[in-house]
Amino acid sequence: MNDQRCDVWAAGDAYEQYMGRWSRLAAEKFATWLKCADDLRWLDVGCGTGALSTVVSTQCRARTVLGIDRSEGFVGSARVAAPVSTHFIVADARALPVRDGMWDVAVSGLTLNFLPEPTVAVAEMARAVRPGGLVAAYVWDYAEGMSFLRRFWDAVVEVHPSAGALDEGRRFPVCRPERLQKVWADAGLVDVATAPIEVPTVFADFADLWEPFLTGQGPAPGYVASLAPADRDHVRDVLEAAVPRRPDGSIALTARAWAVRGRNQSA
Template sequence: MNDIAGFDAWNAGQNYEHYMGRWSRQIAAKYVEWLAPPRDAAWLEVGCGTGALTEAILSHCGPRSLLSTDPSDAFLAHARSTIDDRRVRFEAASGQGLPADDASMDVVAAALVLNFVPDRPSALAEMQRVLKPDGWLSFYVWDYPGGGVGFIDAFWKAAAEVDPEAAVLDERRRFPFCTRDGLAKICHAAGLRSLAIEPIEIETVFLDFEAFWRPFTLGAGPAPGYCASIPEGHRAVLKSHLASALKSNGPIRLAARAWAVKAHRDADGNSRPRRSPR
C-alpha cells in the first residue's frame, strides 16, 4: 500500500467508460446546465478523460472553440475516436502546463479531476494564467467525504471490512477536502473570491449485482485498481461480502453527488460568480 496513487490507473478508456464514464456523462450534462456559460466562447478543458464533459460542452454550450487536454494518451485516443467535431482539439498536457497563451480563454473548466492533480495550487494558478480577465473558471469533483458516490462508498466499506489495509485507498480518506468548505479554502488560497459552490446529483442504476460488480474488475480507477491487485480468492471473498452488504436481488439504485465550483473574474482582478444570458 506504499504507492497509493498507483492504484488509480486512469488509462484504459473503454474500461473507464464501464466504471465511471456513463455516470460522468450524466453529471456533466447537469453541470453545464448549472454553469450556464456564455455562448460562442473559447474553452479550455483540463483533464478531459474519455470526453464526458467535452461532449456536454459541444452539445449544450455553443463554444467557438474547445481545447481539451489530458496527460493520458489512451484517454485522448478514446476521446478522439468517439468525438468528431471541428470545434474541438485534443492535446496531451498536465494541469500544471496548459498549452495555451496567457489570457486566451473565456472559460477554463475541469471535470472530476482536480483531486487527482498532484499540485492543485499550481493547477489553479495555471488555469487562471490562460483565462481572460473577464473569463470563467469552474470545476467539479465527487463528494467523496460525504459518501457522495454511493457505489464506490459501498465498495470501500466492504473492502475495509475484508482487508483493513484497503482503507488507506478509500477516496473518502484520500480526498478529505472535496467538501463545500474544503473547496472554498483551496479556492481562496488560489486567489479566487465570491465563489458559487453547489451540489449536483444523479442516480446510478445497476440492473443487478453482477452489473454492479463487473466494472470493479476492469482495473480503471482506484477501486478497480485495488480489486485487480488482490488474489482471486480474496477477490471472491470481497465480492460475496459486498453482495451481502447491498442485500439486493434486483436493480441497485444509489445516489452520486458532486460539488461544482464557479467564479467569474472581472477585469479589475476580482472574482465573482455570475449567470450569463444564453
C-alpha cells in the same frame, strides 16, 4: 502525499464501463449550473475521455473547446467521436500549453483530486482565462455521496481493515465544498460558489455493478486487481450482501459531486 499505487488511467473503454456513464450525467448538470452564454471558448483540463468537452460543445454551443489530459489513451478515446469544434492534446494540467487570457471558460471534471498540486492547476486555469473569465470544476463526493464506491470501500475495510488508507473518501479531502472554496480562493479567484450535483446510478443487477471493478482503471478497480482471487471473491460477496435491490434485481443508488466556480479578477 496521496497513495496512488492503484490509480491507473489509460484505457478509455474500461473507464467508460466503470465511471464514464455516470460522469456524463454529472457533466450535463454541471454545464446547466454554470449558465454560460453561447459561442464561448472553453478549456477542459483533465478532459479524460471527453465527456465534459462533448457536453459543453453541444449543450453550451461552444465556439471551440480544447481538452487537455496527460493520458494518451484517454485523449485517443476522446478524439474518436469529438465534435468538429472540439480538439484534444496530451499535456500536464500544472503547465498548460496555452497563452494567457485566451479562453472564456476553463473547466475540469472529476480530476482535481488526482493532481498532487490542485491549487497549481487551478492557478493555471485562471491564467488561461480572460479577465472576468470563469474557472469551474466538479469532483465526486467520495466520503459521503458516491454511494456505490462508499459501499465498495466499506466492504473492503470489513475484509481487510488495513486497506482503509486507500479509501478515496480518506485520500481525497479536497472533494468537499469548504476545501474547494479554499483552493479557488488560494488561486486568486473571486465570486466563488459551490453546489451539489446528484445523479442516479442504476445498475441492471449486481454483475453490472461489480464487473466494472475488474477493469483495473482507477483506485478501486486497481485495488481489486491487486487482490488474490480468494480475497477478491470475499470482497465481492460482502459487497453483494450490502447493496439494496429492487424486486427486479436492479440496484438503484445515487452519486453526488461537488461543483465550484469562480471568476478571474485580473485586469
